[in-house]
Amino acid sequence: MTFMGSSAREVIDSAINQGRFILTEFETKELCKSFGLPVVEGCIAKSENDAVQIANKIGYPVVLKVASPDIVHKSDAGGVMLGLSQDDEVKDAYRKIIDKAHKYKSDADIWGVLVQKMAKPHGKEVIVGATNNKQFGKAVMFGLGGIFVEALKDVAFRIVPSDKETATEMIKEIKGFDILRGIRGEPASDIDAIATIIEKVSQLVTEFPEIDELDLNPIFVYEQGAIIADARATLAAEKPEERFRYSSEEIVSQMTRVFRPKAVAVVGASPKPGKIGYAVVKNLLDGGYQGKIYPIHPKADEVLGLKVYPTISEVPDQVDVGVVCIPAKFVPNLIQELGQAKVAGAILIPSGFAEIGNHELQRQVVEAGRKHRVRLMGPNIYGYYYTPEKLCATFCTPYTLKGKVALSSQSGGIGMSIIGYSRSKNMGVAAIVGLGNKCDIDEDDLIEFFAMDSNTEVIAMHVEDLKDGQAFMEAAKKCSKPIIVLKAGRTELGERAAASHTGALAGTDAIYDAAFKQCGVIRAKTLYELLDWSRALQMLPTPKGENVVIITGAGGSGVLLADACADHGLKLMAIPADLDKAFKEHIPPFGASGNPIDITGGEPPETYYNTIKLGLTDSRVHALILGYWHTLITPPMAFAEVVAKVVDETKKEGIVKPIVCSLVGDVEVEMASLYLEEKGILAYPYTMDAPVSALAAKYQWARYAGKITK
């Protein structure tokens, strides 16, 4: 008779010493028990009599299960017998289980039979698990148990550590939460007990990094309490690689030199138009960069009127950034030279590294960079822009319109679209950065810098994968500015065949989703959203509360705007009676007060003016959505001017609220939208979804950042 009582460390070490990476149910439960997790009482019996003795000790009814490290799927082996309520039945079950186990696997190492108390009836089945993600490390999972978790995949993940508050959030997040909350007169399940289990699982897998996957399934939850009826864990065969990291201070000081350099060297500068080394020098000059520019070339004398130096070591100045335009194979040696010259960052434009399979060359570059503390951007990139310094270190065309959003992209194509879209929409930017192969400088480095950069108010990133998800989360959590991420490869399949349910459900994207949620990242689903929200978030002031009001001249727009609000999680204010009365005074009797407020199509600009002013000045209203309809009595520009006027007037009174406009009508609404945007008011022709989605993105951040008064 083996009673539980081993420490978690003992259980894990003993399995590893035996070369086993799958823990038995008994072992996993010991792990759990040592962490104070509630497991069904039970012991391993070595004989029939032993089994009867245990059954009498823990009390009938009992369950018997084969205990063998070689039999993972106990039911398949006929190794589980439920609901035994007498000594005879237990004896008989013991014999049968041992018998079947030998037949199932003749060489199985059979420890005996686990005798367990039957879980009380009437509990709800849930599952709690943990998995190990390449990017983010350990994550915990919660879902409804039984076949529902598999059929409906209705689960929630969080990266560890996950405290009780987060655990409660997870439980409430699943679609089937009502089942636990109790509906149709059923009693509520003990949410607190589940949250405690999730929290302890988070602690367990954090404290024991060897645990790769853990499934507590099923857990029975009752009105009071919860109990783990079955459990399984796998251990990792290898230790995860230690990640190289610069300290936060180091990153900020390095990145500050990279983005605000006093001197830039262009290594591989060329006097020949058409060459990348020529384009970079030309763009630096054309962009209006005010620092020193040092072209480096072994033979040339002059590039675009600038004196050329044969090597970086001969430059008579402290260079901060080296823009590298030489073939890939020369890069490792160059990094060493740059390091000796105390250059802070190397911008690696050339391709020919990991992206074509040349991993070894890239490894050499990374090694050189780390050794000499030279930060590496790229390789395989178009370069980067930082408008406050008029810095266009790129072979693309210059872009210098100042704005408050810093954008980055992992892909060159997406990066060029950022430039094209910004130019086309007249969107100001603080920075556009190409990350390419991302051999060193990563999203978290950029976030560290932009978080403290007074020129940046919004961060927007196209991400294909995060090299170090934990570092990303740390940086994002510290950052008090909105971060929008377009994570490409959303729909890729999970990266490995998983041994556990938790693992099988942990598609990479579910983990990214959880991580972004935990660090307040606003997730864009399409490039359009990334770009449009970049524009919108820097234009929109932060809302102070959830009360959104729609004012529209077109009933048809009102309905679609309300649809969009529901789609994007915005809350239409229930208009208080006095405010309703005040609105009614401005609109025709057949107009509709309520929300949307339909001022009807026949109204002059004054009606827009009066109703918008009322919405802006009433302190209970927190954001306005305006639906304009092109009419003869209020032409598009008249509407635009009225909106600009009322916004300006109220601003002078110190009132600043987010406003988005949707304009329907003939092509003149495009001009009116442009006019509004020039005045700093977000406006869209022919769409109700885009303005609402943009406002909702701002709300998402405001909620996370605690800006919303409840």
Place this chain on the structure above:
Amino acid sequence: MTFMGSSAREVIDSAINQGRFILTEFETKELCKSFGLPVVEGCIAKSENDAVQIANKIGYPVVLKVASPDIVHKSDAGGVMLGLSQDDEVKDAYRKIIDKAHKYKSDADIWGVLVQKMAKPHGKEVIVGATNNKQFGKAVMFGLGGIFVEALKDVAFRIVPSDKETATEMIKEIKGFDILRGIRGEPASDIDAIATIIEKVSQLVTEFPEIDELDLNPIFVYEQGAIIADARATLAAEKPEERFRYSSEEIVSQMTRVFRPKAVAVVGASPKPGKIGYAVVKNLLDGGYQGKIYPIHPKADEVLGLKVYPTISEVPDQVDVGVVCIPAKFVPNLIQELGQAKVAGAILIPSGFAEIGNHELQRQVVEAGRKHRVRLMGPNIYGYYYTPEKLCATFCTPYTLKGKVALSSQSGGIGMSIIGYSRSKNMGVAAIVGLGNKCDIDEDDLIEFFAMDSNTEVIAMHVEDLKDGQAFMEAAKKCSKPIIVLKAGRTELGERAAASHTGALAGTDAIYDAAFKQCGVIRAKTLYELLDWSRALQMLPTPKGENVVIITGAGGSGVLLADACADHGLKLMAIPADLDKAFKEHIPPFGASGNPIDITGGEPPETYYNTIKLGLTDSRVHALILGYWHTLITPPMAFAEVVAKVVDETKKEGIVKPIVCSLVGDVEVEMASLYLEEKGILAYPYTMDAPVSALAAKYQWARYAGKITK
């Protein structure tokens, strides 16, 4: 002892005669039984002994339930006792139930106690129901039963009649279908038995229009068979209003005169610029309408050089359409005059009807129209356009660019956006129609006409509500052209508090969704989708199979395009080995074959040419998505020209496949996109989602229309 056996008609009539609109469980089961639906065996006992006798007849274990038309919630009244297996228990239960029922409601009419066989264990609970929708009539519902249906709202609807094939489709549509299909070694449930129940419920509610709502909940489904354990029905207090309908032939002949009039009268034509009656005449002239135009005005002599007639009766010609520009109150009399002059359609521009609460005036207009067989468009509209006749019967500006899409809108604002967007995007249209209050001419009238109109290939509609959903479905089912609908008010709450689960789950939108699915309507979620798909569906040829191939110069675009394919339900072809080899011959060794095919960014136009040509000419490939990346070696216009060239060449060989292009890069990609669109190739700058969503819309139609070879 009351045994079942009454006919459905008897059950319903008897309840109605007693003034009852909620049928008891016993009655509902009789209804079901008379239709051959499998219900748990049982009878109403009038005494303790009666109960024992029934129990012995049907066999233990049994359930006892109070039978009273006054006790709807039997459990609340303590009126249900389960799992009784002996005579004594049955007697005791009978007494207790009757006792509690009297206490629960002292004046309740208690018929006795329903004695039923306990359902076999191990079944899965499902629910089948029916509801009655204002627009579409009867609809059937299927979902997983128990608390899951309420917590997860995982249900499927179909408008009746719903045959067995449709029923099977419904069962497979729910997210939890795996639970019925059998997972983790569980046996599959009897899908056929459920489908049969759904089909019979569809027949039952069709044959008995009095049934308003029906809940069969729970139904237990087994490996073999299914049985209805509880049931409830409500009857409608009123008969639904008979809808007025023109015949299909009449509609087509009326609409043909409306859209291709030989003579148009403008009633209320005005010689004064700024008046609507002036604008309409001017637009008819400016648009280039070639038929006769007759301005009608009691006093004026001439409008824009045209002779004016004092009344329609004095026009010396058969007028087909009267465009009405007079105040609302004069409209009823005018319709009579138009009717006497055998005018086919009146275009009612004025407002002042139902939209401002003036329902009586609108009713008079409708009555006059029906009496005189004058079809009415509007009122409260901007008018309509039909480009093949150069007809701009509107007070908005003319729009005459011919195309193959006919668009309609219920809202004037949305209608004007259709005009603005079309003009801005250079989108040709066949028609733009304002439906406004929709007092007569409806979407189904338009579909009847456009379905047979040789100038129309795509139909696109903004809909706020359908007045006659059944007529819409009939017209849409007959129509062999794609129909796109933007249904506004998606997120409104169900219109009434429902007595049944089925009713509570049948939010109006779920019913619309089911109806659209059943008649092959492509549902746009946003105005942008409606407009963009209108453009796309007329440009894209119909795909012949599901094999989609992505060819991209930017890996980053490829990932986002693949994401979009997964989002929108497109299937990336698994490239056969020989085709893979053929692609590989055209791309660099470090490029990625597979799908997406990444030709890499450093390639010249020839590589695009070769790979696109291969994709177009290989008969196993059915559609291409091209992801272009702006590079020096292949600038945007070079790409655009290559695509146009290869499409043109293969077209000459008789190869026509849908192609969509996504262009990333600097602003020049906008010009290249415009060039491609001029060549009839759908192209989008800065987005991967829009081109894929457009292609997916075409696929959605092609699948419904049976154009896809499996």
